[in-house]
Amino acid sequence: MTAAPSTRAPREERPSDSWIVALLFALAFGYDTVEGVANLQQLPLLYLGSDIQGATPWWLLIAGVALPGLLFLAALWIGRRMRLVPKAGILLVALGVSAQLSLLAEQFARQIAITALGG
Template sequence: MSAREPREERPSDSWIVALLFALAFGYDTVEAIANAEQLPLLYVGAGIEGAIPWWLLVAQVALPGIFFVVALFVGRRMRLVGKAGILLVALGVSAQLSLLAEQLARQIAITALGA
């Protein structure tokens, strides 16, 4: 029985993984932009336009890109599996913060409607 030698990683492998994750982070960004367009209309329709959480909408658009760049920076010297793991964790955190932002926007609307 011969021991398997580790396969040599090519630079293109890292680029392919980064591109696939860029698509996923891009999807998160597109969703955030859609929220930034639609949420103010919902608040205006409810008569609570003064309570639109602009800071939350801007953060929701900016965070996926920030997480992607930070994950690439952290994983720049790692092997491919480690780099993919860091990107996956960053994508999960980005998606979770997106859901949290949507819930927070709902709570702000409920509070504004109750006042």
């Protein structure tokens, strides 16, 4: 009595699976972009209220809006020929980098404000 080997055919990935994963990550990157736009609108007002409007880090605010989209596109381009799980991993790494850069930019803007206030 021999046991039949369990040979399951690998599940084929549909193109729609990749689109769904990309759409879900697009929403997360979109949230990062919305945060960047909010910072672009609110931070200059905060600097103006503190009378340090000359120290507004415009390059940092513009980068905060542009980087999430650029990272998303770069992750899609890198993972364009990969299977679904590695592609999702690349997108997840890019989302983590985007979140970390957002936090770093916030800390840098805070340091600029402290320096401009003479502290």
